[in-house]
């Protein structure tokens with residue numbers, strides 16, 4: 552059975568009606584909350600600006616690694632949840648379907664209109680986004696970028712591969728790393744994230 556993204560979106564919309572007293576949404580085995588993308592974008596991009604040109608690569612690496620670690624831990628919780636067992640697991644037939652399931656959940660969470668364009672088991676994952684909030688946020692605030700700006704989705708693409716092909720949790724983190732060769736923020740028609748095996752433990 553193919554992964555039915557609409558079914559997952561519907562389940563997340565229904566489930567997210569339940570809030571704890573502090574606004575936390577307990578869903579898919581993890582704690583979620585509604586978060587302003589403007590705030591997130593400003594925090595990230597101002598951090599990058601404050602680090603300055605000399606430390607630009609370090610700033611980017613920190614932001615991407617934070618997203619990858621977050622994605623790795625969050626989706627580990629998600630794939631071990633009751634909701635995953637009930638809603639997503641019945642649609643999964645192959646190991647690779649898990650990546651499609653992760654992507655559908657990320658879409659349902661509002662992380663972007665993500666689409667898996669290519670997946671070579673154990674080697675490569677290509678995810679495309681036509682409307683990344685990071686690219687939109689960057690362009691709105693700063694204009695055209697010189698390099699890809701979607702650090703969250705770049706880290707998350709690596710995390711998806713880490714979870715499926717990186718070995719036992721938690722040792723698989725950073726087994727893969729992703730690049731963003733195309734980004735709307737620098738004038739491309741869409742953002743594209745390509746994860747492949749890491750040759751080293753840092754992302755540049």
Ligand SMILES: [Zn+2]
Nearest residue numbers: 686701734742
């Ligand atoms: Zn982008």
